[in-house]
Amino acid sequence: MSETPSSQAPAGAGVIASADNLRASAWASRPALDIAAVLARWLLGILFVYMGLSKALHPDQFLKLVRQYDLVSSPLILNSIAAALPWFEVFCGLLLLTGIAVRGAALMLAAMLVPFTLVVLKRALAISGAQGLPFCAVKFDCGCGSGEVLICHKLLENGLLLVLSLWLLAGQGRKLAARFTLIKPRPRESQPETGKP
Amino acid sequence: MKRILVEGLVVATIGAVLAFLANGLSPRGLKLTRNYFPGSAALTVTAGPGDTQPSGLGRPKGLSASELLATRLRAEGLQVADSNLVSRLFHDPRFEQNLVLFLDARDDEHYQAGHIPGAYPFDYFHPEQYLGPLLPLLQSAEQVVVYCNGGDCEDSRQAAITLRNEVAVPAGKLFVYAGGIAEWSTNGWPVELGSRNSGKLLSSK
Numbered sequence: 221m222s223e224t225p226s227s228q229a230p231a232g233a234g235v236i237a238s239a240d241n242l243r244a245s246a247w248a249s250r251p252a253l254d255i256a257a258v259l260a261r262w263l264l265g266i267l268f269v270y271m272g273l274s275k276a277l278h279p280d281q282f283l284k285l286v287r288q289y290d291l292v293s294s295p296l297i298l299n300s301i302a303a304a305l306p307w308f309e310v311f312c313g314l315l316l317l318t319g320i321a322v323r324g325a326a327l328m329l330a331a332m333l334v335p336f337t338l339v340v341l342k343r344a345l346a347i348s349g350a351q352g353l354p355f356c357a358v359k360f361d362c363g364c365g366s367g368e369v370l371i372c373h374k375l376l377e378n379g380l381l382l383v384l385s386l387w388l389l390a391g392q393g394r395k396l397a398a399r400f401t402l403i404k405p406r407p408r409e410s411q412p413e414t415g416k417p
Numbered sequence: 418m419k420r421i422l423v424e425g426l427v428v429a430t431i432g433a434v435l436a437f438l439a440n441g442l443s444p445r446g447l448k449l450t451r452n453y454f455p456g457s458a459a460l461t462v463t464a465g466p467g468d469t470q471p472s473g474l475g476r477p478k479g480l481s482a483s484e485l486l487a488t489r490l491r492a493e494g495l496q497v498a499d500s501n502l503v504s505r506l507f508h509d510p511r512f513e514q515n516l517v518l519f520l521d522a523r524d525d526e527h528y529q530a531g532h533i534p535g536a537y538p539f540d541y542f543h544p545e546q547y548l549g550p551l552l553p554l555l556q557s558a559e560q561v562v563v564y565c566n567g568g569d570c571e572d573s574r575q576a577a578i579t580l581r582n583e584v585a586v587p588a589g590k591l592f593v594y595a596g597g598i599a600e601w602s603t604n605g606w607p608v609e610l611g612s613r614n615s616g617k618l619l620s621s622k
Binding site: 276315324402 | 425426433439449453571
């Protein structure tokens, strides 16, 4: 009579088996996570290239919109923001698309998204107060590259983009990346020497 | 963490250099040192839902965007042209002789989409592209009417200030049509499509 493996299994083997199963399923789900991260990287990249180009091709329109936020009074600073920001967005978008310096680019996107969202929110609150409109009914061209938008949609969109940026910043999206890390760690940092007293 | 910050700094530096370079090479690029808004502060700050013409935040009650613009134009020493005056000037025989000029202060895209027949394009963001043929006409013209979209649109005001301050067009012959192309179209007056004197009219009363 042949013995089934389970009949010979020592006590606790079931726990080990289920732990192995968990680990196996975690590894199995890892490719899905990798694919999702790459898609997120491409999505962010495409969006920033598109939004950057739509502003970069009409810098005068973008300049007028930036001016309406009344953030700076110096023409030099105002012009510099309107001239450079769209192309900078395109640059960061291209880095994400190609997978070069992904965490550095994601850091820049997060660093731009937070203040942009705050100034857009501030202006929306001002419009809502001045015109007596419900907050989510406020609609204006925020200079974000997508024309007139409802403020609640814009805030939701920016929130989502920020989450995706932070996800990439945490080290996701390495698959199909040309050079995920621009500054590679020194060998001593990545492979600590062992066997020495 | 330190490596990410350094990488971010590298991306920021290279990105900024390339961005300014791209702006410099782009034919539509901005001139960093130029003051594109020689007039006072921005007029438009807000827009309501479904409002095709943005409305001003903090605008005095009962004052339309055009009326507010007109008040500001007068305060800046510019003359305001209303519908009646613009219609008279448009039908004035001097219009055909280029002694009365109409200038469209919007960008080329908007100009091509519809402008007052016979109006010259003058996008004040790129005056160098237009002033060559316009300069002798501006010198000989007796009256110059500048317009843009109307409502809160500030392009006509900024263009008029540019013409007065940088091209030395006497303020006495400069008029800003505050109602702009929006009011012109609403009146059912003809709108020309494409380039100047293309002959393609959108509609006429």
